[in-house]
Amino acid sequence: MATKVKEQVANTGSENNHANPLIGNDKLKQMYVTMLQCRLLEERARNLKKQARFKGHYYAAVGQEAVAVGAGIDLRPEDTVAPSHRDFILNWIKGVPLTAMMSQLYGRSTSPDKGRSAPAHSGYASLNIITPASTIAAQLCIGTGIALANQMKKNDNVVVAFSGEGSTSLGFWHEALNFAGVRNLPIVFVCQNNLWAESVSVKLQTKVEDMSLKAIGYGFPGITVDGNDVIAMYRVAQEAIARARSGGGPTLIEAKTYRWYGHSEIDPAKYRAAEELEEWKAKDPIAAMERYLTGKNLFSEDWKQQIASEFQKKLDAAIEVAEKAPPPEPIECLDYVYSFDIRDRELNRTTYSPQF
Amino acid sequence: MSVTYLDAINAALREEMDRDPNVFILGEDVGVMGGAFGATKGLIERFGANRVIDSPLAEGIIVSASIGAAMSGLRPVAEIQFVDFITPAMDAITQQAARLRYRSGGSQTCPLTVRICYGGGTGGGLYHSQTNTTWFAHEPGLVVVAPATTSDAKGMLKASIRQDDPVLYFEHKKLYRLPAVKEDLPKGEDTVADLFHCAIRRPGEDATIVTYGYMLQIALQAAEKVSEESGAKVEVIDLRVLNPLDHETILESVSRTGRLCIVQEDHRTLGIGSEIAATVAERAFDCLDAPIVRVAAPDVPAIPAAEVLENFYMPNVEKVVDALHRVLQY
Numbered sequence: 001m002a003t004k005v006k007e008q009v010a011n012t013g014s015e016n017n018h019a020n021p022l023i024g025n026d027k028l029k030q031m032y033v034t035m036l037q038c039r040l041l042e043e044r045a046r047n048l049k050k051q052a053r054f055k056g057h058y059y060a061a062v063g064q065e066a067v068a069v070g071a072g073i074d075l076r077p078e079d080t081v082a083p084s085h086r087d088f089i090l091n092w093i094k095g096v097p098l099t100a101m102m103s104q105l106y107g108r109s110t111s112p113d114k115g116r117s118a119p120a121h122s123g124y125a126s127l128n129i130i131t132p133a134s135t136i137a138a139q140l141c142i143g144t145g146i147a148l149a150n151q152m153k154k155n156d157n158v159v160v161a162f163s164g165e166g167s168t169s170l171g172f173w174h175e176a177l178n179f180a181g182v183r184n185l186p187i188v189f190v191c192q193n194n195l196w197a198e199s200v201s202v203k204l205q206t207k208v209e210d211m212s213l214k215a216i217g218y219g220f221p222g223i224t225v226d227g228n229d230v231i232a233m234y235r236v237a238q239e240a241i242a243r244a245r246s247g248g249g250p251t252l253i254e255a256k257t258y259r260w261y262g263h264s265e266i267d268p269a270k271y272r273a274a275e276e277l278e279e280w281k282a283k284d285p286i287a288a289m290e291r292y293l294t295g296k297n298l299f300s301e302d303w304k305q306q307i308a309s310e311f312q313k314k315l316d317a318a319i320e321v322a323e324k325a326p327p328p329e330p331i332e333c334l335d336y337v338y339s340f341d342i343r344d345r346e347l348n349r350t351t352y353s354p355q356f
Numbered sequence: 357m358s359v360t361y362l363d364a365i366n367a368a369l370r371e372e373m374d375r376d377p378n379v380f381i382l383g384e385d386v387g388v389m390g391g392a393f394g395a396t397k398g399l400i401e402r403f404g405a406n407r408v409i410d411s412p413l414a415e416g417i418i419v420s421a422s423i424g425a426a427m428s429g430l431r432p433v434a435e436i437q438f439v440d441f442i443t444p445a446m447d448a449i450t451q452q453a454a455r456l457r458y459r460s461g462g463s464q465t466c467p468l469t470v471r472i473c474y475g476g477g478t479g480g481g482l483y484h485s486q487t488n489t490t491w492f493a494h495e496p497g498l499v500v501v502a503p504a505t506t507s508d509a510k511g512m513l514k515a516s517i518r519q520d521d522p523v524l525y526f527e528h529k530k531l532y533r534l535p536a537v538k539e540d541l542p543k544g545e546d547t548v549a550d551l552f553h554c555a556i557r558r559p560g561e562d563a564t565i566v567t568y569g570y571m572l573q574i575a576l577q578a579a580e581k582v583s584e585e586s587g588a589k590v591e592v593i594d595l596r597v598l599n600p601l602d603h604e605t606i607l608e609s610v611s612r613t614g615r616l617c618i619v620q621e622d623h624r625t626l627g628i629g630s631e632i633a634a635t636v637a638e639r640a641f642d643c644l645d646a647p648i649v650r651v652a653a654p655d656v657p658a659i660p661a662a663e664v665l666e667n668f669y670m671p672n673v674e675k676v677v678d679a680l681h682r683v684l685q686y
């Protein structure tokens with residue numbers, strides 16, 4: 001499995017020694033298992049959505065699992081993830097309980113945000129996952145503030161901020177990278193270039209071939225990596241995370257990948273050529289990892305089936321918990337606006353009269 | 357010793373930074389230069405460049421980075437040099453800061469303070485004179501304050517920094533060095549002001565003026581003039597907080613006076629006066645003895661630079677006196 005890494009610029013003084021220490025077998029298997037679980041989780045979420053078991057939109061990252069797994073698998077709880085609108089699986093990778101994730105899909109009172117955000121837009125405070133907004137690239141800017149706080153507190157926690165290639169067209173994307181560069185912040189920007197921003201081709205998004213080139217303008221390293229190669233993604237991400245932890249500043253990683261399905265479940269994605277989809281499905285990151293592990297005698301179909309069936313059972317149980325959980329009380333619409341309660345203000349409006 | 361509104365802001369920042377190591381400042385020209393108006397003067401010398409950060413020229417990241425830092429437990433005080441330049445930060449303020457607590461079900465919060473210089477009457481022209489307070493008063497999740505006095509400038513800034521919500525703190529540039537608002541502030545006293553209520557700055561029984569910011573000075577002068585001319589006693593309420601509005605103080609006053617005049621520097625349509633008038637009409641209709649009158653800037657895009665045009669635009673004592681006569685003589 002070739003590691004296609006192009007280092008565009010390294011002018012921060014950090015060394016790129018190409019040591020690429022061997023990744024242990026356990027880690028290889030862990031990455032495979034996590035990718036497979038993410039795939040199963042999202043296919044299940046899509047099915048639930050199709051069955052109208054929950055309302056709202058779902059934004060699947062099926063086909064892109066290697067990016068999130070490679071970048072997220074070794075993060076500490078104290079590290080922050082700033083997710084985009086398509087990063088539901090990062091919750092699982094970072095350790096959020098499945099019951100919380102399924103409750104999120106169902107908008108239950110037991111969901112992390114108590115029924116407020118869209119199904120796939122899940123945050124988790126205790127694991128430092130920012131609850132995302134739908135406004136693109138905002139999470140990168142907020143991520144720089146968390147990185148600034150880490151720097152000021154002199155701890156070695158990092159921020160990994162995810163976005164898509166479409167986000168690079170926004171001013172906010174550039175404000176975030178510029179600020180991270182000028183303050184030398186402990187943050188890694190992961191640009192998941194899946195070629196399509198809803199229906200708009202990357203060719204209409206930017207003139208450069210590799211998003212990583214954009215890092216040159218901000219004075220820190222930019223790297224383009226095969227986002228369907230989880231080992232390449234892992235190596236590049238670990239190097240960037242280590243650099244950020246040790247005070248070496250930010251990195252921009254462009255992971256070239258592809259989303260198999262539409263922007264959301266209501267998008268049939270007819271704007272893309274069928275051949276393009278087939279070409280990318282042939283580059284399925286999970287199948288590729290199966291071939292790699294088979295070559296190392298670390299894979300068998302039985303093992304895969306066992307992992308899958310165990311995980312499906314966990315999903316079944318979590319879905320059951322979510323389905324049985326109560327929705328929020330209607331009145332809770334008025335909660336969590338401020339640090340103080342507004343129920344009384346909204347519900348009990350005094351009327352004045354001359355006799356008052 | 358008598359201090360200016362600007363001195364009060366500077367003292368509040370210094371005292372809060374002394375008190376809490378988590379408080380820091382981020383903005384354009386706040387460090388080496390000490391702020392465009394001098395509000396952060398001397399702070400970089402006292403607290404260093406890591407706590408008084410000269411930011412890149414980008415309002416979006418000033419507010420966004422402050423949101424992230426606030427989520428991490430710090431107490432950022434961001435500065436927007438002129439409200440006219442706040443638009444690049446609109447997503448950060450309205451979609452992120454205002455919504456974070458709500459969208460995370462209370463699990464993630466960003467207690468930041470954004471100091472914002474606003475206001476006309478200084479010949480600043482289209483892009484150094486605006487009063488866009490209403491954009492933010494419309495956003496639940498934001499606390500929006502506009503101190504009109506020097507003691508409030510200090511006490512409300514200290515309270516804003518300690519408030520567990522995103523607070524937009526609007527400071528009027530005409531008040532910065534205005535001799536009329538200089539005050540003796542008790543030295544060494546940790547005075548933290550209330551962030552939830554209006555203040556009655558002049559008691560009266562014949563009519564109520566509701567206003568905020570620099571317009572309080574105009575309203576007080578107009579009330580005095582009307583009193584001298586006709587003997588009418590006009591109550592003047594300083595809103596202090598534009599969001600969430602303290603309805604009760606206003607309604608209680610109108611229930612006594614029966615007449616309401618709202619004075620705002622912002623232009624008329626859907627300004628803060630519209631909300632106050634609607635609230636009084638809904639909840640104190642029987643108390644009104646005259647139609648509600650608004651004194652506001654005209655609905656033009658911004659304050660023109662030429663002096664005669666700016667004077668036409670700005671509410672002033674004569675316009676408020678006229679409005680009071682109309683309200684009182686109905």
